[in-house]
Amino acid sequence: MTDWLGPEEWQAVGLSLKVAFWATLGILPLGIFTAHVLARWDFVGKQILNGLVHLPLILPPVVTGYLLLMGFGTRGPLGGLLQEVGIVVAFRWSGAALAAGIMAFPLLVRSIRLSMEAVDPKLEQAAATLGASRFWVFVTVTLPLILPGILAGSVVAFAKAMGEFGATITFVSNIPGQTQTLPLAVYSFLQVPGGEDAAMRLVVVSVVVAMGALVLSEVLARRIARRVAGT
Amino acid sequence: MTDWLGPEEWQAVGLSLKVAFWATLGILPLGIFTAHVLARWDFVGKQILNGLVHLPLILPPVVTGYLLLMGFGTRGPLGGLLQEVGIVVAFRWSGAALAAGIMAFPLLVRSIRLSMEAVDPKLEQAAATLGASRFWVFVTVTLPLILPGILAGSVVAFAKAMGEFGATITFVSNIPGQTQTLPLAVYSFLQVPGGEDAAMRLVVVSVVVAMGALVLSEVLARRIARRVAGT
Amino acid sequence: AALAGSASGQELTVFAAASLKNALHQVAGEYEAQTGTDLHLSFAGSSALARQIQAGAPADVFISAHPAWMDVLAQDGLIVADSRFDLLGNRLVLVAHGVDVKPIEITKDFDLVGHLGDQRLAMALAGAVPAGIYTAAALDWLGQWQDLAPRTAQVGNVRIALALVARGETPFGVVYQSDALAEPGVTAVGLFPLDSHPPIVYPAAALSDDADAERFLMFLQSDTARAAFEAQGFAVLAGE
Amino acid sequence: MSLSVSLRHSLPGFDLDVSFDAPRGLTVLFGASGSGKTTVIEAAAGLLRPDAGRVAAGDHVLFDTDARHWLPPHRRRLGYIFQESRLFPHLTVRQNLLYGHWFAPRSAARGELDRVVEMLGVGHLLTRRPAKLSGGEKQRVAIGRALLASPKLILADEPLAALDEARKAEILPYFERLRDETSVPILYVSHSATEVARLATTVVALEAGKVARQGTAAEVLGDPAFRPGSVRGVGAMLEARVLAHHDDGLSELDAKGARLLVPRVPQAPGQGLRVRIMGQDVTIALSKPENISALNVLAGTVEEVSPGSGPGAVVALNTKAGRVLARVTKRSAAALKLAPGLPCYAIIKTVSIAPQDVGG
């Protein structure tokens, strides 16, 4: 079955997985933190932070990609900064992961935040009376209780990262082996006559991969929920 | 300030709002129902439904648009059906709403589902013992308790619908006044040298609109939450 | 400059308009076989590629679908000025749904509006993507752009415009000749006159004073390359 | 209407196998923590689907696994007072109270709400939401919510545990009225011997998921071997009739010819009632005591002496008024040479007959 896809396509599959995986993993800590801030803190400018988080959802992906290019390109201010510490994202798979991560970020934060808001603050209070500081309350009570939300958010983020197209192609171009993820490969095929079949094969692969992640997460979430609900 | 944007751009703003509004409203009932099915029912093929719901997230938007075209175009099987009851979506703003709605659907369902899973089944049981049938339990207990999640999901869906580009342009093309939403207009501007300024003006408008919706939803959600939490 | 890790000049990155994918893949295969160079081809919209080059993309060669973006890069001093040449040309055709459609001769008297009836004309985004820009010009030349503009269905690229016609969503569409050839569900019923729009050219240029880039640009003008481009329906301008 | 319960259910580490029939009235489920009381109630409510069994209130069969009959909870017409209130957080107290009302086919009169609100003392809370209530207030609202659902079966899981004595004393008569004036069967979980004595028509004692004892309140409470919770709960029950109410706040009762003075009871002269005489409140004397503050002295004979495992013994006395149980030390029993047949006097202080020990 390996010749069902050409080597370049297999490369795109592998790259997509890598990009989506690292994108999801990379935004997870910040996503959890941001969700916590939005769910539990109160400060001036909270709405601004909230808006910023949602920005990638609102902006047409091309615009996000364009802004990323301006900011993180080799000539961009942030790109320059990163370069000084030895990180190059422009036109690398890491840039594709950055774009996918940013596009998936609002979805992750929303999921986690919703779960976090559903955690009974009375349990957190109980933990505090037992000596747990804010940090430990979070680690020992809040975090385990929002695991299903984190899982749900991560899967949605992963799916989004797998499917991200507009921002990626605008930001890091479409370089096979470096930045040509599945959706970009699909796009390339669809641009020329006769590419439909190959495109559909790639679509099938992405759907299968994402569904796999989805089913896995459902099984995990169910196991966690069953534990807690005691049924 | 009206000449900050040309009449065509203002039209795009209005259209985007209309499309995003109806897209969100349109998918809300089905989204709530689907979330309920996924959160509380158990049946063979649940994972398939779950996968279908997430499909628009995974697929490159162009592909989604293309599939919509096949299904809902004037010659498509569903499009034909709709046409017989007098609904034409091809090249109409209603088609743009359909595309935006389908793209936003997984986000809506995820939010609502997460909230629904956080509702204590013991409360629903209590309602049942008091004579409420499954339907009434849902309407009088579950629904009010997941309002924050519905709100959160709706805003994310609205934001996504405001930003949707790939599927829309593929499915209903870019017809000023009918289907040229903000992202399409932005895209057009970005394609030609020197169009950045106009594009950014439109981006600012979408950001302002979406932020407005966001802030509004936060305020509402907070009010609801405060009521229930009693603080 | 080439991609990171290639100090030897054994690698070459080419940014090219997405519509060139099939042809360039063929050409690249030949080139790699002949020279042993590792070619990286990145296909995207010309605007995206041009912006990336402005932002410092590690590309060695750029092939644009429209002169405008090449002009911008030239102004910015990002291309090697004397390496620029017009590589390919294309034609606009009017395509109709179905396989058995009468050919039409497109002259200034051609009543496209009448042919459309109450249906739409599929085309690429006017004023944005190159095909749309050319199409708008051609329709203007017909004197019907004002009437037709609200009756068009403008999509992201020529392929989708073609798909609209193939599926019968619109009876007619305006696309590149190179695209129309391969689509079974449509008939190219008429060729737009060459003077109906600015010449459709795909300019190519090197982005650095790299010998490899020069060599590749030369290769694009070779007979091998010409055959590949022509097989895809392009007119090869260079070398004529 | 009678209540018939038969259940088998296995949980990991816990097996329930309970079966009892109770006549019209209030059935108390009694038993230690973890003995399965809530599990029984949940099965009756339909919130737990037992492995096998049948529950019926009169001819209203809630489920019968043999007949493959299963009414969903909302068709069972229940008034379930949960162990942990379970109020709807998004509804005000008033809306919580009226929730069952929306679904009741024949609606209770409006006056009913006012009466229940008054009894529960939650009138000032009607517009609040549950998060702003104290623990006892929540529990009271939960009681009201169940009672106002016009139920055909009341399930009460320790409804009064969170309340203070004064509040309990106000709510207990309401359950008595429900028991006596309506035909709604009540299944009532309680740890309190007082509540058992006062309310129970039937007592079902559970132990580790099995029925350890079952009988009418009089039977179970009159049995010297029955130790509800602790030995302090031993006490017999006498049937009596109100003779007169006196000005000094005492009521005079006639218990099969014997005269009893108790603190004022609400019943009218001529009405019947039952009085629980706690074993520990009965002193036994061999001669009729004089110049003593206790107003009730019943002549009788010793019927049975059951020494307990501790220092005490339960003495059953046969008096004109009925069987009376007395708890005395083994030392006293020996000193007084108490043995079956010995004539003696039971001294019962009027004040030790608490209002909650006297019930309709």
Next chain:
Amino acid sequence: MSLSVSLRHSLPGFDLDVSFDAPRGLTVLFGASGSGKTTVIEAAAGLLRPDAGRVAAGDHVLFDTDARHWLPPHRRRLGYIFQESRLFPHLTVRQNLLYGHWFAPRSAARGELDRVVEMLGVGHLLTRRPAKLSGGEKQRVAIGRALLASPKLILADEPLAALDEARKAEILPYFERLRDETSVPILYVSHSATEVARLATTVVALEAGKVARQGTAAEVLGDPAFRPGSVRGVGAMLEARVLAHHDDGLSELDAKGARLLVPRVPQAPGQGLRVRIMGQDVTIALSKPENISALNVLAGTVEEVSPGSGPGAVVALNTKAGRVLARVTKRSAAALKLAPGLPCYAIIKTVSIAPQDVGG
């Protein structure tokens, strides 16, 4: 260590203004549902930030709004038993029990867990999660969790309400030991006069957010005007010392020279203890009764007769053993012509002195 509480806080419709100092030991907060007990406890725990006030356990100042001092809850070293258990649903019973342990600076010995588990009877539940526990089991785990946190202040909000009498009897001595053997102050909410009598060093009675009465357990319980919950709770407390344990299960006590026989107490001969004599368990006789099952007869004189609003009166007797309160009917008080100065006998049945009325 002493406990000092002073709080002002306004909630819509409820104003709390409470201030009391309690010596070393266990302070019971007593009061009707909604009187503000939980609010006081929450403020002490730091879960509620009162408008103004100060709470200190000895020199461990938890907060002081005047001094702008506020320790966050996790730095207060608490053992808070919530009114509604609040167990962590994702942790097993064992993990719940040991939760506070993780954060305690000096860890309690391992043996401590075993002892608490044993006392609470939750050994077979250690690997379960809270969703699979019965109501009483949850409450017991919650008690254990708080006790195992090596707290410097124990806050207990009706910890025993959900438990049966037998289980209560097992847990009460543990609180006694905590009170007597450690210096940890305990703030304990209870509706039960029994618990008050048995456990309280100090009683603080709340009424509608204000302190209605405060004093040592002996003072408050010895006050004829104090009606904990209902008039049935009236009862004085005597200080005594164990003389001997007899074979028939009785213990002989010496209360300032008077001899008392009570059911076997755990204290060793020579140790001091206190005995609560419930008013309703005391019968007054003018002549020394003979041939009676009651073993304790104390000679004394009437000190005060306080008629209640109902049919009863509380009579304070001055006996050798100390002040004893008796509840009699007004009718008996009149018949016996009880008046200050009258010599009489207090008859107290041994068995009516329940184990929970005898405490260290």
